[in-house]
Amino acid sequence: MSGSVRVSVVMPLYNAEKYVKSALGSALASDLRELEVIVVDDGSRDASAAVVAAIDDPRVTLLRTTPSGGPSRPRNTGIARARAPYIALLDADDLLKPHKLSAAIAALERHPQAGFAFGDFERIDASGELLEASTLAGYPMFQSLASVELQPPWRLIPQAELARGLLYENFIGTSGVVMRKELLDEIGGFDETLVCSEDRDLWFRAAHHGAGLYCNEVGHSYRVIPSSLSHGPVIRNARCRIAVLQREEARWTDAAARAQVKQLITENLTNIAYAYWRSRRRFAAVLLFLQVFARSGQLRWLRGAFGSPLP
Numbered sequence: 001m002s003g004s005v006r007v008s009v010v011m012p013l014y015n016a017e018k019y020v021k022s023a024l025g026s027a028l029a030s031d032l033r034e035l036e037v038i039v040v041d042d043g044s045r046d047a048s049a050a051v052v053a054a055i056d057d058p059r060v061t062l063l064r065t066t067p068s069g070g071p072s073r074p075r076n077t078g079i080a081r082a083r084a085p086y087i088a089l090l091d092a093d094d095l096l097k098p099h100k101l102s103a104a105i106a107a108l109e110r111h112p113q114a115g116f117a118f119g120d121f122e123r124i125d126a127s128g129e130l131l132e133a134s135t136l137a138g139y140p141m142f143q144s145l146a147s148v149e150l151q152p153p154w155r156l157i158p159q160a161e162l163a164r165g166l167l168y169e170n171f172i173g174t175s176g177v178v179m180r181k182e183l184l185d186e187i188g189g190f191d192e193t194l195v196c197s198e199d200r201d202l203w204f205r206a207a208h209h210g211a212g213l214y215c216n217e218v219g220h221s222y223r224v225i226p227s228s229l230s231h232g233p234v235i236r237n238a239r240c241r242i243a244v245l246q247r248e249e250a251r252w253t254d255a256a257a258r259a260q261v262k263q264l265i266t267e268n269l270t271n272i273a274y275a276y277w278r279s280r281r282r283f284a285a286v287l288l289f290l291q292v293f294a295r296s297g298q299l300r301w302l303r304g305a306f307g308s309p310l311p
Helices: 020-028 048-053 072-081 101-110 140-144 159-166 179-188 198-207 232-252 255-278 282-296 297-308
Strands: 007-013 036-043 061-065 085-087 113-123 130-132 153-157 178-180 213-224
Touching: 007 020, 007 048, 007 072, 007 101, 020 036, 036 048, 036 072, 048 061, 061 072, 072 113, 085 179, 101 113, 101 178, 101 213, 113 232, 113 255, 159 198, 159 213, 178 179, 179 198, 198 232, 232 255, 255 282
Parallel strands: 007 036, 007 085, 036 061, 113 213
Antiparallel strands: 085 178, 113 130, 113 178, 153 213
16 A cells, blocks of 8 residues: 555544544545555543554554653654655544545645645534634735635645745644645654644744645634643743744844734733733743833833732
8 A cells, every 4th residue: 555645644642532533534534545544642541542443444553652742743753654745634633624635635736836735624613513614714914915826726825925924823724734745854844842833833934945725615624622732821832932933033034024023922922921910920920021011112011010010
């Protein structure tokens, strides 16, 4: 089968026994049959790995690792084992649409100037009920990006537009992204030091490398679960975002782009300051509000510094 595998679906797995069977089933039900699904269990404490092991399909490979605390290492482990020229990303609680993989690979083969393909996606709740039919319809910056119309429903977003747009919105849903493996070989995989925002870090690097393909049809279902890493501790998540944004700021010489990144860093510093204040770490809040004031020059943050020691 190794010679015929056209796409390797890489799935990190951690305590997702309620959803992983459906996620795997959505990949295996693809109208593109020449695929493999590499599931990397990141030390689950529930029956997740057993659910995967019970699936009788030779296209499924289960790997087990010790817990890493985030999706980067299991994704990288799966990518390293992948045999196909294309890597598709799928989280263990999301669902792929049957046409997604075949359509993305066909588009990438028609347009070699693009390094990856992504699309619109819907949001569902924990039970699978639809919450939002089109996520990217609510991203105004993304909708304003200049693009080249291709064979419908595909558009090519030039490299410069893609990189600029990502400074304002993270409009790329991780599940359903299909990348050339050679692109990952060139820019590197997911940063294993990041617990979250590891996806945006990769998109930034990919956007500085080349163009992207966008499909305006819904290609996957993103399951909204309050306990997920993206809904984790405010301070931890803000620090991860700041680390990613500081790297991105260093890639730009354009003044407007650097100003936008600085603004995002300031917003995340403010989130940390408020979190300190709410947890009664008043002195730490004062210092951070003063830092935000020094960065922005806005008096409201100076008022926040003076007000934060108060009950």
